[in-house]
Amino acid sequence: MLQALLQLFYPHVCEGCGRELSSTEKILCIRCDLQLPLTGFHKTAENPAERMFWGRVPMQRVSAGYFFYHQGILQKLVHAFKYKKRSDIAIFLGRRLGFQLKESGWAKDVTALAPVPLHAMKQRHRGYNQAALLAEGMAEVLGCRVWPHALVRNAFTETQTRKSRIDRWANVENMFAWKTGRLEGPAHILLVDDVMTTGATLEACAHAVLQAGEAVRVSACALACAAR
Template sequence: MLQALLHLFYPHACEGCGHELSRTEKILCIRCSLRLPVTGFQKFAQNPVERIFWGRVPIQHATAGYFFNQQGILQSLIHGFKYRKREDIALFLGRQLGFQLKESAWWKDITALVPVPLHAAKFRHRGYNQAALLAEGMAEVLKCGVWANGLKRTVFTDTQTRKSRTDRWDNVENIFAWNRKEPNGREHLLLVDDVMTTGATLEACAHAVLQAGEQAKISVCALACGGR
């Protein structure tokens, strides 16, 4: 009866199909979880996400957990944590990314997760950094640290959503700075972001880390990348 009353006031429904979740399910039912377009990129080198960065910035590994498709379940989930204050969704998806990374051959080498930062003004408006929440969820699974303030955004920029490839690069060039002690060659940092299209934002973050400590090892992980 208590569980029924809790469900009445706090609906325990799947974010994908709206059906009631079982006691062991979180955010999505099993059927909707299986419908998410998983990339599997973390399992092999020279995957499409890694190739985006070839010749642009030296990285160890690159991956994205899911393909981003318009009007899909994943888009709805991303809108939930970016625009509807659903921090729980970001943490849930971060945990899924963590489980995916544990299928790779390189995750144990990661020293810390470094989320792509928001500008202070945007952080105040939203109340949290969604990339940092993704990193927190990942860290729960991977048992590693999160350097939430490792990078800072020094310039406020417009959203990347409707910009061309060239404009995306121009929009983020030289807007990030390393905000901790100088990285050393023993550290392997995993940069974390929500949606990656051209890779311009993650590339700019990687350059900011390398400018602070040239010996640092860097990998990147996005929740989602462009469609199939």
């Protein structure tokens, strides 16, 4: 009865279609969950996300959990955690990414997750860094550490939306720095971001990570990549 009353006054609805969720569903109903466009990149080396960085920066592995389509369910979820204070959605999706990487096996030697940083001004406005929340959800599944402040953004940059590949690179070049100190011995750092389009931001972050030590390796995982 108590659960029924809570549902009446505080209804839990699917973020995709608005249908009321069952007691076993969270964030998405089963129907909308099955519509999320999985990439399967975590299972395959030399996947399209990985090939984006060939000749640009040495990445061990690169994955993106889902394809990002305009007007799709995933876009609703991304907008909710970026602009509507829905941090719970970011953590939920981070866990999904964590299960993908755990299934693949290649992330088992990851030293720490390093989320792509926001400029302090933007983070104060938003209230959190959504990449750090994704990393938090991933870490729960992978059992590894999150270094939320390992990378810092040196200057405020304009939004990457609607910029060309060249403009995106010019917008972030030399904008990131490694601030955790030099890493002695082997380390595998996994960069975490929300949506990967041209890869310019992750490329710039990877170059910064590789300055942390001679035996440092870097991989990257985004929640989604732009569908082509």
